[in-house]
Amino acid sequence: MMTRRITSGFRTRPVTGRRHRRAATVAGIAGLIACALPVPASASSAAPASRPASTACPAHLAGKATCYTGRDSNGAYYAIAVPKTWNGSLVVHAHGGPDLGAGSDPERSVDDLNRWAVMVDEGYAWAGSSYRRGGYGTRMAAADTENLRRLFVGEFGNPGRTYVHGQSWGGNVAAKVVETYGAAKHGPYDGALFTSGVLGGGSRGYDYRVDLRVVYQYYCRNHPRPTEPQYPLWEGLRADSTMTAAGLRARLQECTGYASEPKERTATQQRNLDDILAVTKIPERTLESHLRFATFTFRDIVHSRLGGRNPFSNQGVRYSGSHDDRALNAGVDRFSADPTAVRDLSYDSDLTGKVTIPVLTMHAIDDPTAFVEHEAAYRASLQGAHRERHLVQTFTRESEHSELSNSEYANSITALDAWVRTGKKPTPSAIAASCAAFDGRYGTGCFYDPSFSPSAYASRVNPRPGGLRWPAMTAAQEKTWSRIDGVGIAP
Numbered sequence: 113m114m115t116r117r118i119t120s121g122f123r124t125r126p127v128t129g130r131r132h133r134r135a136a137t138v139a140g141i142a143g144l145i146a147c148a149l150p151v152p153a154s155a156s157s158a159a160p161a162s163r164p165a166s167t168a169c170p171a172h173l174a175g176k177a178t179c180y181t182g183r184d185s186n187g188a189y190y191a192i193a194v195p196k197t198w199n200g201s202l203v204v205h206a207h208g209g210p211d212l213g214a215g216s217d218p219e220r221s222v223d224d225l226n227r228w229a230v231m232v233d234e235g236y237a238w239a240g241s242s243y244r245r246g247g248y249g250t251r252m253a254a255a256d257t258e259n260l261r262r263l264f265v266g267e268f269g270n271p272g273r274t275y276v277h278g279q280s281w282g283g284n285v286a287a288k289v290v291e292t293y294g295a296a297k298h299g300p301y302d303g304a305l306f307t308s309g310v311l312g313g314g315s316r317g318y319d320y321r322v323d324l325r326v327v328y329q330y331y332c333r334n335h336p337r338p339t340e341p342q343y344p345l346w347e348g349l350r351a352d353s354t355m356t357a358a359g360l361r362a363r364l365q366e367c368t369g370y371a372s373e374p375k376e377r378t379a380t381q382q383r384n385l386d387d388i389l390a391v392t393k394i395p396e397r398t399l400e401s402h403l404r405f406a407t408f409t410f411r412d413i414v415h416s417r418l419g420g421r422n423p424f425s426n427q428g429v430r431y432s433g434s435h436d437d438r439a440l441n442a443g444v445d446r447f448s449a450d451p452t453a454v455r456d457l458s459y460d461s462d463l464t465g466k467v468t469i470p471v472l473t474m475h476a477i478d479d480p481t482a483f484v485e486h487e488a489a490y491r492a493s494l495q496g497a498h499r500e501r502h503l504v505q506t507f508t509r510e511s512e513h514s515e516l517s518n519s520e521y522a523n524s525i526t527a528l529d530a531w532v533r534t535g536k537k538p539t540p541s542a543i544a545a546s547c548a549a550f551d552g553r554y555g556t557g558c559f560y561d562p563s564f565s566p567s568a569y570a571s572r573v574n575p576r577p578g579g580l581r582w583p584a585m586t587a588a589q590e591k592t593w594s595r596i597d598g599v600g601i602a603p
Contacts, residue, residue, distance in 0.1 A: 164192055164267055170226040177232050181222065184263055186244040186603070188256045191221035192237070192264060199235035200272035203228075203525065204261045206241075206253065206289065208280025208310075208514065212412055213246035228277070230518045230554070231525060237271065239264050244603065247412045250281075250314065250461040252603040254288040261300060273302040273532060275525065280482055280514055283309020283473075284317070284461055287490070291466045303470040303532045305524055308513050310482045311473075311490035312569060313584050314413075314461030315423065315454055320483075320573045321406040322346070322424045324392045327431060328403060330444045331384045332367035335360070335407070345445050346424045348410025360407055361400060370399055383435065390433035391440070393572055395480040398513075402481075413457070417601045421453035428577045459593045460601040462585035463490070465497030470537070472528045473505045474520060477564055481513035489569040492582035504531075506540050507566070508559040519551040519558055526550070 164180035173179065173193060180192040207224050211217055220242040231238050241260045243253045261274060276294070278286025283306040294301035310317055325345050329335055336342060336350075343350040364370055368385035369377035377385070385396070394402050414420060425448050434440045475484050487505050494500045506524070510516055527543045530536070544560035551558050570580055585593075593599050 164263075169193060170222075170229060172226070172229045173232055179225070181218075182263075183216070183218075184241070184244075184256070184259055186256060186259060187216055188244040188259070189216045189218040189221055189242040190240060190260050190263070191225045192239045193225055193229075193232045194237045194268065195232050195235050197235060198237055201235075201529065202237045202239065202261070202264060202271035202274045203231045203305075204239050204257055204264075204274065204276050204289075205231075206257045206276065206278040206282035206285040207243075208282045208308075209246075210243075210248050210253070210281055210409070210412075211246040212408060215246065216242045216244050217246065218242065228521075230521050231277070234522050234525060236275075236525065237264070237268070248314075248409065248417050248460075249601050249603060250284055250288050251292070251459075251600060253282075253285040254292055255603070257285060257289050258293045258300075273529065274300055275303050275305060275528060275532075276301050277305045277307070277525070278309060279307050281310045283307065283311055283482075284313065284463070287311060287463050287471075288461070290469060290471065291464055294469050299469070301469055303472070303528045305528050306471065306473045306490075307516065307521070307524070308475055308479055308482050309473060309486060309490070311463065311486040311493075312573075313458070313463050313489075315458040315584050316489070316569070316573070316576075316579055317461075317486065318405075318410075318424070319426075319576065319579075320392060320394065321402055321410070322426055323429065323431070323574055324388070324394060324402055325406040325410070326426060326445045327388055327391050327440070328364075328367075328406075330440060331387055332363070334363045334367055344422070344447060346410070346422045346447050346449075347414050348407045348412075351411065351415040351420075353411075355407075357404055357408070360404060364400055364403060368399075370396065387434040387440075391431050393433075398480040418453045418456060421450040421456075422447065423449055423453035423457040425449040425454075425576055426574075429574045431574070455593060456600050458585050459590065459599050463493050463583060464585055464587040464590055465493035465495070465499050465583045466587045467494060467497070467499045467502045469502065470528060470531045471503050472524060472531070472538075472543075473503070474516065474524050475505070475507055475566075476510035476512055476516060477507050477561065477566075478509075478511040479513050480511065483572050484566045485569045485572040488566040489582060492569070493584070496582045497587065501537075504538055504540065504543070506543050507561050507564040509561050510559050517551075517554070517556040517559065519547055519554040519556045520560070522550040522554060523547040523558070 162182045164182045167181050169179035177193045177195045183189050221240040224240045239260050241256045243256045276286045276289050290304045369381035427448050431440050475487050477484050494503050527538050540562040544562045547558035
């Protein structure tokens, strides 16, 4: 077959036959796009696998891009957008969560496209997967992300450059993509952008929520209540419980009055709240969301992914900051992890630092969900693997988790692209200085602090014995574990 070439952006890329015809339709169809992306009514209403189908873009991208939705061979729904004026490069997006629905959520990738339209505004094609199912599974999500990249190439041709973007837990997913699929000298990914990333890995990244689960129960005694069936707190919630998020919220309010004005709380509620926040170092505004994770997501990890085995421990932890630390440490529930559960969670989600491509991160200093100290853990992991030269980290004076400034997002993807194209590693100061040009377009502000450096992860999260060395899983350990049948978390 004769190969035709489409010049798009910085690099000329070969495209043949059907791919050329699909790529050529992008500019023509884009002017007809309007309104929001329609999605199937339910996961079961779609065929098991489908090619990208042209559909309406989110309103913000109307006239700017052609959008597609579909479902891949693993059952994961996805959304794709190709700008009318495409620079030839692709951003593959890994979303956060994890969501806890049983199947793939057809609306998730559509919502993400709407949120990350700034990437399309900057000329990049965008592709995001909803993953094949809900629930925890970092390697599964990484495989679905890579599968979508391959699907894009099959339909639209090889992009000039390909970047993976991970947001929140998606930062962990995208980092796993980099280590698993981007490690080869000429791998498919040219660079990576992690924003608000959960980069401490699963075996240590949730220790502060383990601490919240036991400290909360010590003070509140209502999760479970003494009159209810008892279960180990490391389960998060017993497998057959019918508790809802609203029910958990009511118990948290009952114990701490967190949703009330301070003057409306009882003295006991205020003391409970003060002690819980002081000991766990969790911000008051995200206390409920962290407790939800330590309840419902822990249940998913333990019962749905690890067969009832316990991957968590708080042995050796001394809690401090309460009005009576001695009583707290004497009375708080203690437990030790099952080594095989730790192994499987670690293999699934911990990072080796085995990075061979440019990685740029951006994190709010006052992130109330993924603490900025996750960045210290990630840097330490790359240092332990002698790969720190591939990393640039930036920090902003913001107090949000997933809603940082669009000016900064546009600036970040452009800075990463320039690093890849030129080979010149940027400095945090240079990235901060370049943001003003994008703020003139988006007007959402530039809040970089080039002088900031996060404290060690252990300064924010109580380390477990042996938990101070990074990476939490070395490349050699990963290789050894990979030879064990059934290791990790099943897709």
